[in-house]
Amino acid sequence: MKTKKNKDRNALWMSSIDNAAKFIMLLCFLIGAVVIALKQDAWNAAAENAVTLSPMVKSMMSNLLLVYLVVGGIVVVALMCCADKRRVRAQFESIGLTNHAGMTPVLLRKHQERNHSQIIIWEFRNYSIPLEEWEKKRAAIETALSINIIKIEYSAAKRHIRIYAVPASHELQPVIPWSDCYLSNENFVLTLGESHLGLMTVNLNHIPHILIGGSTGSGKSILLKSLLMQAYRKGAVIYVADFKGGVDYPKIWHEKCRMCTDERALLYYLTQLTTVLESRKKQFAESGCPNLDAYNQITGENMPRLIFACDEVAELLDKTGADSERKKLIAQVENKLATIARQGRAFGVHLILATQRPDANIIPGQIKNNMDFRVCGRADNVLSQIILDSTIAADQIPKDTQGRFITGDGTVFQGYFFDESKL
Template sequence: MNRRIFAGIEEIKRKKWKIVFLIAYWFIVCLEWIIGIEKITQLNVSVYNGIFQLLMLELLIIGTMLILIRWGGNNRECKKIEKVLEESKFIDKKGNPPLVLRKEKEMYGYKFCFYSEQIPLAEFEKQKAMLEVLLNIKIVSIEWGYSVRDVIIKGIPRGGELNKVLTWEDTMIDEREFVLRLGRGYFEEMEWNIAEIPHCLLGGGSGSGKTILLKGMLRQAIIKGATVIVGDFKGGVDYSASEWKEGAVIITEEEVFLEKLEEIVKIMRKRQENLRRMEVSKIEDYNEKTDAKMKRIIICIDEFTQILNKKDKERKILHSKIENCLIYLTAQGRCVGIHAILCTQRPDCEVLDGKIKANLGLRICGRADAILSDIIIDSKEAAELISQKDVGFFVTNFSSNRLFKAYYFEDKKMGETNATNKIE
C-alpha cells in the first residue's frame, strides 16, 4: 500500500493537472467540516465537536490516501494484469505477482511500471517472451525505475500507426541550428544533434530503407546551408537526379573522392588555425565572432565497404589513403564543423577500422541479421526488434527507446535550395 501511495504522488508530479482532483476533494471535505462545526455550535452540542473534527480529519487523510492508491495502480486494469501474472505463475516466493503501479500510453507505445520486493530485473528479462504474450506487446526495453525494486517495461503494439508511411515535408525541419529529424519512435521523436554527436554509422540490409533515411538527413543538411559531399559507390544511381547534383557534390570515382577528402583535410587545418586565432574552440563560437561564417561540411559514403576493402590488392594503396583521411577527419573534424556519415548493407567487421568506428558516435541499423546488427550498434536488437517485412524501421544506440520509423523522403521534394557546392 505504501508503494502505491508513493506511486500516486509520482503520478501527480508527472501529470500536474491531477492535483485539481485532490484540491477539489479537500475543498469539499473542508466545506463540510466548516458547515458541520456551525451546526454543532447552533445546536449547542459541543460535546460532539471533538469527535466530529476527528472524523473529518480521518476522512480527509483516508480519502487522500485512497485517491493516491488508485493512481498508484489500484484500479481495474492494473488489477487485471496482476491477476494474469499470478495465474501464469510469474510470482515471488510468497506467491504474489509484482504490483502493477501504472500502465500508460506514450505516443505510439505502452509503458508498464512494476514493483516487487523479491522479483529482480533479471527475472523480468528471463521471462521476456512470456511477458510479451501476457501484456500483448513487443517489448522494446526492460529497465530499472525509481529503485532496483521498480521495473519499467516499454513495448509496442502489434500493428499501429507507425506502420503507415511518414512522408517528409520541408515544413517539418527543426528550427535549431543543426538538429536533423530522423523519424518517430514509439515513445519520442528521433533526432540527431550534429553539434553534440558529429559522426554517424548507418547500416541495414538491402531494401531496409536506409537510403531513404540518408537522403532525408542530407536534404535537411542542405536546407540548413551545409556543404554536402556524397561518395556514391553503388553506381551513382541513387543520386542521379539533377536536383541532387545541384544541391550536393556527387562523386562515384574513388580517385576523385580521395582528392576531395585531401582537400577537406587542408580546409580542416585552415579552420583549426582560424579558431586558434579567434581564441575559440568550436565552429559555433567562431561564427558568432565573425562575419566570415564557416559552413558545416557533411561527408557521406554510401557503401563504404567498396572503398575501405583491404582485401583488394590492386587498390589497397588508394583505399589506405582514403581510410587515413577518414581517421583524421572523424577524430578532429567536430570542432570545425566537419562531419561524416558512413553507410553499408554488407556486414564485414574487418573493413571498418576501429579508430573510425570509435568516432562514429551515432549508430543506426535497419532491418538486418544478427551479424550486421552487432557490427553497427554492438547488439543484436535490430535483428530482434525489426522483422523481415518491416521497411523504414531502425534501431539506434543513443536512446533507451531505440526503435523508430524513419520519415519517407522523395527525390522530387528536393526542389530549389540556396546550397552551393563551393567548399571554404
C-alpha cells in the first residue's frame, strides 16, 4: 500500500513538474518572439550593412522572426512531447500497467482519427503487455489520461497498442429525448442511440435479429420500444409477447401492434409467422428474388416486414418447474423461434428479444447463435457473458446509469427516451 501511495505521489509530482516546465518553455518562447519582433528592424539594417555575410545568412537575419517561430516551434513541440511521454509513463506506473520486468508502455504518438476529428488515437510501444490487461485497467487509464476510451486494439503485430478515445469532457448525455429527426431515411435502418462516434444504427437488411440484455432498470425495455416504434413508422407489422400483465405496454401499443399475453396465443402468432415465412420463400423463388426488397421492387408490391418482439424471453422459454405439457409447448415455441432466427433475414421476418435473466440455459444455442446483433446494458458478469460472450458490460457500464448500452465490439451508446403516447 505504501509503495502504491509513493507511486501515486511521484506521478502527481512529476505531472506538476511537467506542466510547470511546459508553461515556462512556452512563456520563454513567446518572450523570445516579442523581443525578436521588436528588434527585427535592427536586424534588417545589420544584414544590409554587413558586407562579409553570405546571402543565406543575410536572408535569415532579415526573416529572423519567421525562422525563430518555425525552428523554435518545432523544438518546443518536441520538448512538450517528451514531457507528455514522461507524464504518461509515470501515470501508467502509478496504476500498475507494466510488464513482468516492470517496464511501462511508451507513448509513440497521438493523432486525430481520419474519419472522426473528435477522436484521438494514442499509440504505445507495448512491451508484451496482454490486451486483456489493458482492458482490465481501462477505467484507471481513462482517469490517468483524462479521456473516455472508445476501444483498445493491437497494432504492428501486437508490438504496439492503439487507444481510440475522446477527451473526458466529451461525455454522453444521461438522457437523450427522442426526436423524429433521428428516424433514418434509409430502408429499415433503425437508430439505437448516440455514441462517441455519432448516431448508432442497425440495418435489418443486413443484421436481421437483435438480442438485448440488461438488469432491471437498465433501460432495455425503453430501447426495445424505441426500436419497435421506428419499425412501426417504417411500415412493419409488429408482434409483441407481453407476459407482465400489460403493465409495460399501455393501450396504444395494443392498438398499433398484435399483442399476445398468453402462451397459446404466442404459439398461434409464431405459427403464423413461420407459415408466412414459408409462403414468402416460395413466392421469392418463383419470382427469382433473393430478398424482400428485391421482391417489392420487381413486383411493385409493398410486402411488409414482420417483427416479433419479447421484453423478457425467459418468461417464454424457462422450463423450470414445468409439467410435460408445458415443456412440449415451450419446445414448439423454441422450434418456431429457431426457424425465424435461421431463415428470417431474406424474407423480412425479424426477432428482437430482450432478457434480464442470467441463465445460459434460457436461450438455446440454435436461437442465440443466429442473433447477429447483441447489446447489453447494466449487467453483472454472468448476464454480460451470456449476451456478449464477455464481461465488458459489467466492466464498462456504470451501475447507476439507465439507457447506457454496449455492443459486442465495445461501442458504448446512450439510447433514446421517447413518449409512448406519440407512437
